[in-house]
Amino acid sequence: MIGGGTRRRRLDEIWTHLHNNPEPSMQEYGTSDYLAEMLGEAGLKIEKFKCFPGFTADIGEGSPQIGLRADMDALVQEVAGKTTAVHSCGHDANMAIIATVMLELSELEDRLKGPVRAIFQPAEELGNGADLVAALGVTDGLDYLFGVHLRPQSELPAPFLAPSISHGxxxxxxxxxxxxxxxxxxxxxxxxxxxxxxxxxxxxxxxxxxxxxxxxxxxxxxxxxxxxxxxxxxxxxxxxxxxxxxxxxxxxxxxxxxxxxxxxxxxxxxxxxxxxxxxxPAAIIGARAEAALTTAVTAELGSAQLSSRIVTSGSDDFHFYTQRNPALQAAMLAVGANVQPGLHHPAMSFEAAALDRAVGVLVAACHLVAERPFSSQAR
Incomplete structure (x- = not known):
């Protein structure tokens, strides 16, 4: 287990950089370079996408079995009378969480019983970034894929987490x-x-x-x-x-x-x-992936902080990955972070401690799934 202080400092450093350097859809080259360099220096294998921003980062030997996805783009909105890019959907938080998870897994690689791949993806806000990335085949060999997203306070308050989000x-x-x-x-x-x-x-x-x-x-x-x-x-x-x-x-x-x-x-x-x-597409939630996140939340934080599946009319291109590979066990962790006034509001704010909780759950989920592998024939 990485010390809480170390994790929080790391999260704060990564989030602060990403928050202060937002980039619109399909322009996330600086974001991609920053994260790729940081994870590469930590020993992860980096493969940048050739035709658009983004990359994969692998840890462990063999073909990855577990995937973690983070969306990189910011929205373009009017802030203080100026039109500018702003991370009002919390993608800066999503990236900070996934990057921190990968760094912690790399520091405990000798205890990791299966390879893990992080996917840093552009253009979620355009609704087609995941479709482009999925077409590259980066999830084709995966058994599990986990996403993460902060939720509005009215939908899921802190400190609760839910094991999946059923998007429309x-x-x-x-x-x-x-x-x-x-x-x-x-x-x-x-x-x-x-x-x-x-x-x-x-x-x-x-x-x-x-x-x-x-x-x-x-x-x-x-x-x-x-x-x-x-x-x-x-x-x-x-x-x-x-x-x-x-x-x-x-x-x-x-x-x-x-x-x-x-x-x-x-x-x-x-x-x-x-x-x-x-x-x-609407969510296609893998029962095993949802169960793994349920177990991880309970193990890491206790059953009192576990909420049931979130159902929302909003959409997310995360589900293109399961549309391409229907057998893929995929689920998105919903993180209660007291988001105010709401997602896509230019003045959006959230509780920073929620990122720490999400990292702990996803690290636990990766270890849990790696210890209980299943073959494609058994699905």
Missing amino acids: ACLFAHGTITGEDHHGARPHLGANAVEVALEISEGLRRLKVDPQIPSSAKMTLLHAGGGNLNVIPGSGTFGVDLRAQTNEAMSILHTGLISVCRSVTASTGSEIHLDYRDAV
């Missing part, structure tokens, strides 16, 4: 309506792009999903027409936000959106094109 799926669609403008006095000569969009919006409201599964489908952007109010716009653009707690429900919403647009096209004659963006 989300899908953004940008729509283009193409038609001819015509005179305001002659509406019969063509379709009105505003009315076309409203028909699509109304169609989304009529989509039916099992009421036991949280879901929503709504138009969140609409632009049509120019400065002349006597011109009926034939063309326009719109945006749709789809949310569902399960991937099956998201499939229903996605199919429904296509059906609605086809129906409106048939009735109005307008051409409607959909461009999909940020299609993030």
Whole structure:
């Protein structure tokens, strides 16, 4: 066990550097270099990604069986009247936790009974960073993958931790309506792009999903027409936000959106094109991974600090890894840190001691899983 004072000093040093040097999605080169150099100097094997920021850091002999994922990007928001990058989602904390776990494991490598890989990933906030990294195959040989994320106080207060986060799926669609403008006095000569969009919006409201599964489908952007109010716009653009707690429900919403647009096209004659963006899958939680984190929380902190699985309508691209490898045992540790006022708020703050607790749990989970390996055939 690493001394509490040493761990806290290490966490504070790493977090302070990352917090003071935030970088937006796909620009996290300085962040990546800082962490890679620090972990490389500690003896970990570093492999940087070639086409975008990020890297893997391995400890132990043989092919890694356990993975730890940290997201690196900051959000771009207005802070004190200036647009700037800021770690308002706590990714600086996530990175500090995973880096500290790897450093502690390296110092106890002789007691580690299986190899561990840390994955420092870009662009979680874009919703596709994990998809890009998963395509590199860095998790293909893993048995387990653990993530970590601070939670809002209203969802999980300190000092509690939960062994998994059940994120929902989300899908953004940008729509283009193409038609001819015509005179305001002659509406019969063509379709009105505003009315076309409203028909699509109304169609989304009529989509039916099992009421036991949280879901929503709504138009969140609409632009049509120019400065002349006597011109009926034939063309326009719109945006749709789809949310569902399960991937099956998201499939229903996605199919429904296509059906609605086809129906409106048939009735109005307008051409409607959909461009999909940020299609993030819902959580696929591994029962063994969740059980391992449950045991680790109890062993490290006691059962009184263990909470049940967190269910949230928010999304995280972490689940692309299990979408690529369905047999992968994956779960994200939820860390109660009294986050205020909330995630993505530019003035977000949290309880620093929560990072210490998370490190202890993940170190314990790695040792636990390494001591109880299972083969792919036994899954």
